[in-house]
């Protein structure tokens with residue numbers, strides 16, 4: 001077999017941090033190869049793979065193992081101890097069925113309704129604020145939506161603290177194994193929200209509170225695994241948060257979306273009209289175009305032969321997420337923001353992979369992808385259709401060398417007006 005092109009160096013972790021979302025594509029371009037090797041996380045050999053065939057390999061459970069491959073720090077801050085992301089085999093399949101059981105048509109329709117109503121109702125607050133930072137405002141709003149949808153009840157004055165705590169956890173993935181000054185803060189933030197959610201689980205089990213049937217809180221409290229056991233209350237809290245925290249993370253897409261409405265001519269009008277599913281296509285293009293998840297780690301379960309390269313068992317394998325979303329061979333004119341490209345998309349589970357790929361039930365593909373699309377459709381229609389606002393001068397930069405990606409200013413708007421003619 002051919003030798004794999006090598007990014008030379010003892011440990012390239014700092015280079016990964018410095019180049020961010022561009023680290024992989026800088027190398028795949030330089031080597032003119034969808035496969036290259038590097039050394040990261042203390043000098044461990046890693047083979048990076050990019051593209052649609054790479055995603056197909058990555059989600060082949062016979063060849064790829066995911067358990068034990070996430071950096072421990074990311075587990076401790078972002079996902080939580082014992083989180084579904086860290087499971088494999090029968091335990092994963094079983095637990096995933098719990099997450100997917102929440103995604104009924106009715107529960108998703110309820111989410112749509114909640115999102116629409118909460119934004120509409122929030123208009124007065126934004127009017128009174130004068131200047132609104134969309135990143136911050138949407139993190140608070142989405143925390144309210146998330147709690148309500150999940151059946152979690154909390155005093156209004158506590159919402160903002162939970163929102164900020166979850167924001168810290170989400171930001172922590174930018175550390176990718178390097179020394180990270182926010183690490184202890186993120187761990188404390190996690191402990192606070194876990195404590196709160198665990199109390200809700202325990203109170204539900206004791207019959208002190210009564211979340212509705214079909215809510216995440218109800219389901220996680222009463223679910224039994226394939227051996228007939230209830231989840232440990234802490235683990236139930238961890239995985240309940242794995243429904244709510246990523247929902248809150250959608251605020252990052254919201255800021256990108258409001259930026260796109262502002263920056264790309266004609267988009268506001270087209271989203272407002274929503275002809276031919278435009279809000280859906282706009283959402284898909286946002287998830288493709290803007291940087292969020294950079295890559296995902298795994299390891300070879302067996303010796304693998306990929307595109308003429310041999311990858312020995314136990315080698316770390318990293319799937320290029322951001323680069324795959326920007327490849328010329330998959331997306332015509334990939335640096336153009338062009339929602340109509342989704343008119344002709346075949347729905348492949350291996351090319352539009354901002355939230356992972358493969359199968360929802362048997363792979364680690366994001367359980368909340370439909371939720372994300374629904375929340376974004378309703379949120380973008382709200383901003384494009386229901387309100388008018390001014391956009392002050394600010395730093396609109398989205399720096400692709402910084403993990404995690406964000407609009408530098410957070411996306412500020414001011415002078416919000418409701419579009420409703422009452423004459």
Ligand code: HEM
Nearest residue numbers: 084085243246247249250293355356364365366367368371
């Ligand atoms: C898994 C991204 C929203 C719940 C994942 C994965 C990614 C991802 C990349 C891992 C895929 C893999 O390992 O193969 C995102 C992004 C979101 C988002 C970018 C939007 C901001 C949500 C929402 C939920 C959610 C709203 C709510 C249910 C999960 C769960 C998993 C997961 C439970 C683990 C699935 C498993 O291990 O089988 N997500 N996600 N995510 N996501 Fe999301």
